[in-house]
Amino acid sequence: MSVVSFPELSVDTVAKAIPDMIQLRTVLNTALPFHLMIDQGGGITHAGPSFQKLFPDEQIIGAQFFDLLKVRRPAGITDASGLRAIKGERLILSAPTLDCAKLKAVAIPLGQGALLIDLSLGAGVLDIVSRCNLKNKDFSPADPTVDMIYMMEVQSFVYQQHKTQSQKLQGAKVQAEEKAYTDALTGLANRRALESHMKRLLRRSRGKGFALMQIDLDHFKAVNDTQGHAAGDRVLHETACRLRRQMRASDLVARVGGDEFVIIMSDYGTAETVRVVAERLIDDLRQPFQFGDVACRIGASVGATIVSAGSKRSPEEILATADRALYTSKDKGRGVFHLM
Known part of the structure; x- marks a missing residue:
């Protein structure tokens, strides 16, 4: 797998590019609503609004990243230094409070040991959307997950309609067979x-x-x-x-x-x-x-x-x-x- 290289961004560079940190967070909240920032020790310093909806009962800010999420792939990553070592690689995470639903992520260095981690929903996306009451606005406009969810919902709807119709037809078939083998007046066999x-x-x-x-x-x-x-x-x-x-x-x-x-x-x-x-x-x-x-x-x-x-x-x-x-x-x- 090719590794995307991200240059180290100093705080001064970030400050010059986006003068106001509040503005930076506003931009990130819109473009990467499932993101979070962690400091050198793995403590969460900021989290996007959609990420916070995944853990409504948790105090996100100040919590340790590895208390909320586990890195499944690559294996063996248990601290922030491990995340920094594989910056730019695709990560597969799981969250015990979400029944170990899989999340995809990438870690981007911000400088001074801090990391920006952007997440997206993986396997079990429909269950997470339903459980966390996520809406279209909770996803980035560029996130293909919305289209995927729509297609999955359409597929589920078509399947349910097909299943319902099949059950109706099966029920009608059973009723027709029962009628064909039943005496109408007495209810006995004919x-x-x-x-x-x-x-x-x-x-x-x-x-x-x-x-x-x-x-x-x-x-x-x-x-x-x-x-x-x-x-x-x-x-x-x-x-x-x-x-x-x-x-x-x-x-x-x-x-x-x-x-x-x-x-x-x-x-x-x-x-x-x-x-x-x-x-x-x-x-x-x-x-x-x-x-x-x-x-x-x-x-x-x-x-x-x-x-x-x-x-x-x-x-x-x-x-x-x-x-x-x-x-x-x-x-x-x-x-x-x-x-x-």
């Missing part, structure tokens, strides 16, 4: 979701098989005919609630159309377990559906089939078997269970 679930179970290489129950409500048409379709919809919705309460979270409960429901019990246990569950459902659905002063009574017939692990039957064949079992139960007088 036929599409049922078939998808069956295919997953049939693909399981280490599955334990499953039981499928098809449920048809008895005397539901009478509710529609005597109480109206609104009452019928309420019965369907309450039926869905009762079925969900009776089944495990791992079981799928679906409405496949009209007053027909299907339940898939994965890892069902035994055929006797399926019978016990089916009869429990039948008993529950025999209980009156009370809506205000109106009590609706229905029943349920259940047909079931058991699918063994590794079965080659298709979802359509399984549903057809359960449907035949259902009609057998209806032929037996309704309100009964039949396993096929």
Whole structure:
């Protein structure tokens, strides 16, 4: 790295060039707002307004440079003499109170051992700007950091907009998928979701098989005919609630159309377990559906089939078997269970 050489400036030279030290500081505060001056021993004698904003809780003037800042590169610089030895070289500093955010700097000799140190923001610039509440006016008009911050903010804004839009699209996709697999009236899975679930179970290489129950409500048409379709919809919705309460979270409960429901019990246990569950459902659905002063009574017939692990039957064949079992139960007088 090439080293920029700065001539030693005597106090007399500075005094002749800029008669009033106050004027010098005013010029430096405008041109180099992040600068500071240190004396021969490293004590800070002056600091630009923007530098002071980096350390709002510190008494800057009179403080030791190395109490506020650490020189990371070049390594091994721990006092003012070390800074004087590398005058004109690029420095990388960190400030513990700024979570060790990196600052770039250069040390310029002023004479009599004093140094002018000009700093600029490095990595983590946006965090420092936000934390220290820095504004455009806190930077020199010639400082490219302002343009860099603007570009970073634009980039961040575009990223956030893209992220927000992606989240909206993902949310809309999830909602659309849920809607596509959900029965609108009852909130249960629909036929599409049922078939998808069956295919997953049939693909399981280490599955334990499953039981499928098809449920048809008895005397539901009478509710529609005597109480109206609104009452019928309420019965369907309450039926869905009762079925969900009776089944495990791992079981799928679906409405496949009209007053027909299907339940898939994965890892069902035994055929006797399926019978016990089916009869429990039948008993529950025999209980009156009370809506205000109106009590609706229905029943349920259940047909079931058991699918063994590794079965080659298709979802359509399984549903057809359960449907035949259902009609057998209806032929037996309704309100009964039949396993096929």
